[in-house]
Amino acid sequence: xxxxxxxxxxxxxxxxxxxxxxxxxxxxxxxxxxxxxxxxxxxxxxxxxxxxxxxxxxxxxxxxxxxxxxxxxxxxxxxxxxxxxxxxxxxxxxxxxxxxxxxxxxxxxxxxxxxxxxxxxxxxxxxxxxxxxxxxxxxxxxxxxxxxxxxxxxxxxxxxxxxxxxxxxxxxxxxxxxxxxxxxxxxxxxxxxxxxxxxxxxxxxxxxxxxxxxxxxxxxxxxxxxxxxxxxxxxxxxx
Numbered sequence: 001x002x003x004x005x006x007x008x009x010x011x012x013x014x015x016x017x018x019x020x021x022x023x024x025x026x027x028x029x030x031x032x033x034x035x036x037x038x039x040x041x042x043x044x045x046x047x048x049x050x051x052x053x054x055x056x057x058x059x060x061x062x063x064x065x066x067x068x069x070x071x072x073x074x075x076x077x078x079x080x081x082x083x084x085x086x087x088x089x090x091x092x093x094x095x096x097x098x099x100x101x102x103x104x105x106x107x108x109x110x111x112x113x114x115x116x117x118x119x120x121x122x123x124x125x126x127x128x129x130x131x132x133x134x135x136x137x138x139x140x141x142x143x144x145x146x147x148x149x150x151x152x153x154x155x156x157x158x159x160x161x162x163x164x165x166x167x168x169x170x171x172x173x174x175x176x177x178x179x180x181x182x183x184x185x186x187x188x189x190x191x192x193x194x195x196x197x198x199x200x201x202x203x204x205x206x207x208x209x210x211x212x213x214x215x216x217x218x219x220x221x222x223x224x225x226x227x228x229x230x231x232x233x234x235x236x237x238x239x
Contacts (some may be wrong), residue, residue: 017210023068076103112146115143119135
């Protein structure tokens with residue numbers, strides 16, 4: 001009975017992580033039409049050239065921001081639940097550190113998406129007259145510094161969860177190795193080539209992977225050591 005309950009909990013965690021992946025990547029799909037007349041993505045354009053693209057596709061801009069904001073929040077919920085699973089598997093430090101870093105990352109991501117939804121639309125309405133200087137400054141700060149910090153923290157969090165999976169038996173060890181190596185490679189690329197060439201969607205690939213693994217995981221038979229512990233506990237209770 002206890003094993004069945006734990007399996008249901010893990011599958012719920014897997015479903016939550018997979019949902020965050022689907023939401024975030026759905027937002028990425030809606031950003032495909034957000035290009036200028038030359039076909040350049042809005043996310044690599046300077047602030048002055050961003051506003052006409054938003055004005056031309058306001059619905060795509062709003063929905064992709066909302067979906068990616070929702071994906072980030074759902075991912076944070078999923079990692080909270082995953083941390084509880086790992087703590088039950090006797091990891092009390094590494095996963096908690098990873099959760100803390102991911103929460104800071106999502107806090108910054110909420111600021112970024114709030115800026116895109118609010119300030120972006122407001123600036124578009126003003127673009128017929130002139131591009132507000134404040135918009136340029138905020139865009140450089142939020143889309144530059146805060147974006148880089150948010151993505152770097154997210155990859156650091158993933159590396160911590162990869163390490164936590166290696167020191168516990170919650171999932172097969174190869175799962176932890178894949179997450180850890182992937183996060184370290186992406187973090188290294190972020191440091192060398194910058195976040196402009198590392199889309200945030202890459203953060204959610206391992207979350208979707210974890211979700212699938214948790215959903216497909218089957219209950220493991222009790223180990224010999226576990227059987228001995230159960231028998232000992234039953235014997236002590238009968239005495």
